[in-house]
């Protein structure tokens with residue numbers, strides 16, 4: 001199980017909260033662009049609480065050398081996985097020539113993956129769509145996965161709908177293109193040695209159980225954010241392990257203690273911390 005990368009949502013505080021609810025679920029950061037890391041405030045983008053493990057850093061970029069440097073930075077900061085975003089359709093991301101438009105350039109993605117694999121010793125993974133624009137053919141996503149796998153990526157998280165690069169907002173691109181889970185199942189059948197996870201529109205236990213019969217993992221986005229208490233059952237339901245056992249009030253108390261600790265260490269933006 002994993003919680004999907006979600007810009008402005010799955011920040012470190014959200015991840016700390018999710019970790020209180022499930023010990024096993026893998027948590028993804030928001031997408032961090034190579035530009036933000038190479039020219040910006042690295043601690044602000046990469047710092048996280050030790051309790052968040054296992055935690056994956058999602059990078060956005062399309063320049064192999066830059067991605068390799070950022071992957072290395074991520075591992076130095078302690079991330080357990082480096083994930084490349086090949087699924088985001090926003091215009092800003094398209095202007096940067098990364099995200100979903102990278103699916104049209106599998107050879108470039110392979111170069112990016114190879115550069116990162118050579119730079120780090122944690123898994124380098126890719127999150128992508130099943131196609132872009134009106135390309136509906138299975139061969140498109142099959143060739144993408146095949147090419148990228150050869151470069152050293154063994155894990156693919158597949159958002160099971162196309163990204164329409166023109167005419168839809170990012171929000172519409174999470175709702176309008178139809179979900180086609182069968183495409184992802186077909187990928188797993190064709191590449192049984194790869195770890196294939198599915199994402200998109202999954203909101204209940206029976207669907208997760210059903211997907212886990214076909215696939216290696218399930219990634220949940222919006223439902224984990226809007227109804228986080230669902231996570232409190234995942235360790236038991238999907239890992240066969242005892243749940244954390246924390247009740248809602250205990251989780252709330254832990255969050256309050258976390259906020260006090262954070263405030264003491266870092267302050268609130270615009271308000272000096274007590275320590276300074």
Ligand SMILES: Cc1cc2nc3c(=O)[nH]c(=O)nc-3n(C[C@H](O)[C@H](O)[C@H](O)COP(=O)(O)O)c2cc1C
Pocket residue numbers: 004005006007008009030031058085086087088127159174199200201202219220221222223
């Ligand atoms: C607010 C928001 C921000 C998102 N940001 C990212 C992102 O930074 N990187 C990414 O790969 N996907 C991003 N996504 C897409 C999600 O990771 C996921 O693929 C999508 O929401 C479909 O899964 P769901 O139906 O379970 O929500 C975002 C989604 C939302 C709702």
